[in-house]
Amino acid sequence: MEATVLDSWVLAEFSTPDALVTATRQMREKGFEGMDTYSPYPLHGGSEALGLPPSRVPFIALCGGLTGVATALAMQTWMNTIDYPLNIGGRPLLSLPAWVPITFELGVLFAAFGIFFGLLGLSRLPQPYHPVFESEEFRTASTHGYWLSVPQATGTDAAPVMDQLKALGATQVTLVTGEKE
Amino acid sequence: MSNQHLSPLREPLVTEPRSLGQLTEEICAPMERAPTWKWWVAFGIAVSVLGTGAGIVGYQVATGIGVWGLNKTIGWAFDITNFVFWVGIGHAGTLISAILFLFRQKWRTSINRAAEAMTLFAVMCAALFPLIHMGRPWLAFWVMPYPNDRGSLWVNFRSPLLWDVFAISTYFTVSAVFWYVGLIPDLATVRDRAKAGIRKAVFKVMSLGWTGSNRTWSRYETVYLLLAGLATPLVLSVHTIVSMDFATSVIPGWHTTIFPPYFVAGAVFSGFAMVLTLMIITRVVLGYEHLITLRHLENMTKIIIVTGGLVSLAYATEFFIAWYSGNPYERFAFMNRAFGPYAWAYWIMVTCNVVSPHLFWFKKIRTSPAAIFVLSLVINVGMWFERFVIIVTSLHRDFLPSSWAMYTPTMVEVGTFIGTFGLFFTLFLLFVRVLPIISIGEVKSVLGFAREGHAAQPHPPAKPVAEEPHPVAHRPASPVPLAIATRKDAPV
Numbered sequence: 001m002e003a004t005v006l007d008s009w010v011l012a013e014f015s016t017p018d019a020l021v022t023a024t025r026q027m028r029e030k031g032f033e034g035m036d037t038y039s040p041y042p043l044h045g046g047s048e049a050l051g052l053p054p055s056r057v058p059f060i061a062l063c064g065g066l067t068g069v070a071t072a073l074a075m076q077t078w079m080n081t082i083d084y085p086l087n088i089g090g091r092p093l094l095s096l097p098a099w100v101p102i103t104f105e106l107g108v109l110f111a112a113f114g115i116f117f118g119l120l121g122l123s124r125l126p127q128p129y130h131p132v133f134e135s136e137e138f139r140t141a142s143t144h145g146y147w148l149s150v151p152q153a154t155g156t157d158a159a160p161v162m163d164q165l166k167a168l169g170a171t172q173v174t175l176v177t178g179e180k181e
Numbered sequence: 182m183s184n185q186h187l188s189p190l191r192e193p194l195v196t197e198p199r200s201l202g203q204l205t206e207e208i209c210a211p212m213e214r215a216p217t218w219k220w221w222v223a224f225g226i227a228v229s230v231l232g233t234g235a236g237i238v239g240y241q242v243a244t245g246i247g248v249w250g251l252n253k254t255i256g257w258a259f260d261i262t263n264f265v266f267w268v269g270i271g272h273a274g275t276l277i278s279a280i281l282f283l284f285r286q287k288w289r290t291s292i293n294r295a296a297e298a299m300t301l302f303a304v305m306c307a308a309l310f311p312l313i314h315m316g317r318p319w320l321a322f323w324v325m326p327y328p329n330d331r332g333s334l335w336v337n338f339r340s341p342l343l344w345d346v347f348a349i350s351t352y353f354t355v356s357a358v359f360w361y362v363g364l365i366p367d368l369a370t371v372r373d374r375a376k377a378g379i380r381k382a383v384f385k386v387m388s389l390g391w392t393g394s395n396r397t398w399s400r401y402e403t404v405y406l407l408l409a410g411l412a413t414p415l416v417l418s419v420h421t422i423v424s425m426d427f428a429t430s431v432i433p434g435w436h437t438t439i440f441p442p443y444f445v446a447g448a449v450f451s452g453f454a455m456v457l458t459l460m461i462i463t464r465v466v467l468g469y470e471h472l473i474t475l476r477h478l479e480n481m482t483k484i485i486i487v488t489g490g491l492v493s494l495a496y497a498t499e500f501f502i503a504w505y506s507g508n509p510y511e512r513f514a515f516m517n518r519a520f521g522p523y524a525w526a527y528w529i530m531v532t533c534n535v536v537s538p539h540l541f542w543f544k545k546i547r548t549s550p551a552a553i554f555v556l557s558l559v560i561n562v563g564m565w566f567e568r569f570v571i572i573v574t575s576l577h578r579d580f581l582p583s584s585w586a587m588y589t590p591t592m593v594e595v596g597t598f599i600g601t602f603g604l605f606f607t608l609f610l611l612f613v614r615v616l617p618i619i620s621i622g623e624v625k626s627v628l629g630f631a632r633e634g635h636a637a638q639p640h641p642p643a644k645p646v647a648e649e650p651h652p653v654a655h656r657p658a659s660p661v662p663l664a665i666a667t668r669k670d671a672p673v
Binding site: 036037038039040041042043046047050052055057058061075076079080083084086088091095098099101102104105106108109111112113115116118119120122123125126127128129130132133139140141142143144147 | 200201202205326332333334335336337338339340341343344347348351354355358359362366369370372373374385386389390391392393394395396397398399400401402403404407408411414415418422425621622623625626
């Protein structure tokens, strides 16, 4: 996510998810960038309206999984075959079939770590401060509100943006000012 | 998760019309109000049982595992039975979360959170048994491959017991990650509802600054799908590896290739029984009958019929192959199971696991929470006996008749087992108090009529308001969930 956090954001609440998606699409067609929508559950069509690219998490997960598999194979081979050759019942020192369960488990484990930390990293979480938290009304975004944020470029007037959002059906529009990242 | 159901062919998953605000209120209410006396009584009992169990474990660690009823012939008995029993229970949570998610079974949304929590707690209980069995639990780190000054003497990677260490710890970690990822949006909801104070501060940290941003949501949906895709083979692998503890040995009755699928089916079977036990109590105590509906219970009983059938088939196959193999030791082991000194345990197992699930063919039983509850307990008992039968009957008649022996658990072993129930219920009762036990975000996405502006209200209503019901929710042709939605006095 490459959106920069600007000085001020215009926040607009919409009464329905449809109104929010429509408004987002129209604002984007008007040339506004770096917008984001906020909803209590994943919004159908929200990503399309915002024009988001596909997620990079699957790639990170694949890398994690392959790292796990390579780590497990290397660890088992080195420990039981090279560093301290263990003769267990006359089995071959390099008994790859016996390495399979742990290789699988570590592959899954590292892929899961990749997914989890990939999510946190790409979403820049944990993020204890965010300008949208400045607005008390915005707290409804996690229960029943549908919000749109439009970053306001420095030095411009927020009023026209707010008017446009109202014209698109926003039930309330506020301006929040927060620190730059 | 983002699919919106408007098809008139589908029945509503939330049987009563609710707005998003109401739903949030309802799910958050139990954790925001003071605990009821019922909760305190249950918690008191659970903590006392846990305390007793902890005392007993302390005694056996201080004395040595000679206080168990094990002998030279039967070196594995109660503790491994309990380990497999708890691990098996721990499989339903991830199954509900991951496999049902991949199969797009939307009804899972209101039970997956609690089932996942149950998984974590059950795995904790399971992990205790090998730990205690070590006798010197403070040396448990020896199972990990770490550099040491014994030459670096590494662990033996060919041992199924070590595979178990990796399987169980991976399973626990991935389940915890899956659970936590699912919790983050709901933690943010609780944070935003909380007034200033400790609750707000704690949930602020735990929700990681979640804003509900679409960029995060879309990524989150990908993440959830990926984790589900990973957890599915993982859950199958874990019980496969547990079964290899037995199957890779040369003991008649253990040394069979059917064990991995047989154990996995058994795990799902027992896990769903435990989910049913817990959910039937929870939905009544917390008044969630319209969220955890009879349809949920009915669907789970159908899975129990299927997995019970698989388990029965495995019992029959095992017996058939023992005869068909022509191996006299194998034949003896199975005849001894069914007609030997532990026949009573075998027939308890058969009654509970093979016969009792078929009662669920009857619609009356499938839709009666009381009947389901009793049967779920019966199945739990049966599945415990399954593990006991597999472990003890296979060991107690050794190749050499001079070493034949019998096994009886001591009070210490029984007390330890009961103590883990104390741990399990203590954790579950705490969970019910401190976290939303139903996934708020996911249930909202299956309310199904959110996109018609139905649920959108600028402020949460103070009390349930009469709303224009959705045509789907009111369709008279789908009477079952509606007729049973008895709860009109939602304490919002």
